[in-house]
């Protein structure tokens with residue numbers, strides 16, 4: 001699988017689906033937040049793929065939220081071989097030189113109380129993604145002519161060290177979140193995040209569209225397992241994975257959330273669609289597993305799927321719910337929101353986080369479900385009935 005190609009398809013999908021709504025949301029006031037380069041990152045060798053300095057965007061909290069912190073990992077696929085990482089190093093996914101220097105904060109990052117009632121006044125930070133391995137690698141590729149820094153783990157550390165004296169070190173409440181590859185990063189760093197904060201702080205973690213499953217594709221191939229294996233080995237991820245999971249006997253699987261989740265001590269919230277379009281298109285039906293394009297129309301719209309394809313998708317949903325069953329049943333501090341939609345990432349954009357027509361399960365919006373869980377207002381474990389019963393979806397039709 002070519003991760004860059006996969007991701008650029010996704011970007012096009014997002015742009016296409018967002019176009020009509022984005023225009024209307026531009027009429028509202030949008031919070032634009034400047035980039036902060038982490039100048040001291042070089043002291044610990046924390047560089048983006050191309051050697052540029054890592055960065056984040058910080059919007060300061062106010063009033064009652066001024067000692068609470070929300071950190072959000074940016075997502076954006078992975079690179080698992082030298083060629084795809086060299087390509088990536090020359091783009092906004094691998095270098096702060098090529099990134100937008102101003103980011104719009106919306107959804108869970110919004111500073112508007114009516115659009116983000118529980119977190120709007122917190123310190124909100126977006127951690128820019130430029131390492132290609134979910135902030136988890138630690139290696140260098142240097143063959144004399146090409147140089148690549150695989151320093152995601154050090155980038156994470158450099159950003160935390162930069163934020164601690166800015167108030168993170170005195171946090172009362174904190175939430176580590178992220179979407180897609182950034183959602184995966186929360187599984188890697190959740191307990192580590194807790195260890196940097198005061199012992200009496202309330203610390204929790206949220207994965208949005210980060211529950212990448214160790215599923216077989218339609219050709220019965222474990223293609224995602226191969227992909228992660230090459231990524232972990234290229235970027236030196238293994239030493240940063242959960243130690244208890246690593247000693248469980250299947251260390252090569254500990255990058256998959258389903259195997260590491262039982263070992264994480266910090267309270268978790270799992271937000272995911274049951275038919276996550278990234279996983280549908282790249283894990284369940286990767287192009288190589290469908291050489292004749294039988295799934296072409298079904299990938300474009302679930303309405304075009306035949307009964308066998310729908311049954312296959314329902315099987316994927318059942319597998320997701322099965323992997324979550326111990327968490328659902330036994331985790332007291334946990335929360336979840338698994339809606340039956342064809343989408344990917346629902347916390348960062350206002351139209352899926354909280355809006356009049358945003359996705360709901362049992363009449364609950366995602367913002368409400370996450371807030372109820374974070375503040376322990378009520379048990380918040382929502383699972384929707386299977387497709388096609390949910391009419392509130394914002395499906396990404398590619």
Ligand SMILES: *[C@@H]1O[C@H](CO)[C@@H](O)[C@H](O)[C@H]1NC(C)=O
Pocket residue numbers: 028029112113114115
């Ligand atoms: C907050 O959002 C509401 C709803 O979109 C909007 O009417 C209001 O103007 C926004 N407030 C600010 C300060 O941007």
Ligand SMILES: *[C@@H]1O[C@H](CO)[C@@H](O)[C@H](O)[C@H]1NC(C)=O
Pocket residue numbers: 034
């Ligand atoms: C953001 O950067 C721009 C351009 O450098 C600057 O004019 C503006 O004052 C900055 N905003 C804040 C809040 O620092």
Ligand SMILES: *[C@@H]1O[C@H](CO)[C@@H](O)[C@H](O)[C@H]1NC(C)=O
Pocket residue numbers: 040161162
């Ligand atoms: C950067 O490192 C220098 C030297 O260790 C230290 O004095 C300074 O406070 C650091 N700056 C930040 C922003 O962390």
Ligand SMILES: *[C@@H]1O[C@H](CO)[C@@H](O)[C@H](O)[C@H]1NC(C)=O
Pocket residue numbers: 082083143144145146
């Ligand atoms: C270094 O690796 C790059 C990318 O694989 C390759 O194009 C280049 O030829 C290699 N250089 C040497 C000296 O092997």
Ligand SMILES: *[C@@H]1O[C@H](CO)[C@@H](O)[C@H](O)[C@H]1NC(C)=O
Pocket residue numbers: 171172173198200201202
């Ligand atoms: C944690 O302890 C410190 C020092 O005793 C105290 O100032 C702070 O208010 C406490 N924070 C919380 C969330 O209880």
Ligand SMILES: *[C@@H]1O[C@H](CO)[C@@H](O)[C@H](O)[C@H]1NC(C)=O
Pocket residue numbers: 001219221222223226227288
């Ligand atoms: C399984 O997937 C891997 C990785 O994408 C690929 O290299 C391999 O050829 C596939 N095997 C089959 C039988 O499709």
Ligand SMILES: *[C@@H]1O[C@H](CO)[C@@H](O)[C@H](O)[C@H]1NC(C)=O
Pocket residue numbers: 325326327329330
């Ligand atoms: C929940 O925990 C109990 C006690 O450890 C265990 O027996 C049970 O199998 C667990 N339930 C699930 C669904 O994993």
Ligand SMILES: *[C@@H]1O[C@H](CO)[C@@H](O)[C@H](O)[C@H]1NC(C)=O
Pocket residue numbers: 363
């Ligand atoms: C769903 O929630 C909205 C407001 O959040 C409320 O107005 C509506 O009555 C609820 N619908 C049902 C069926 O409970």
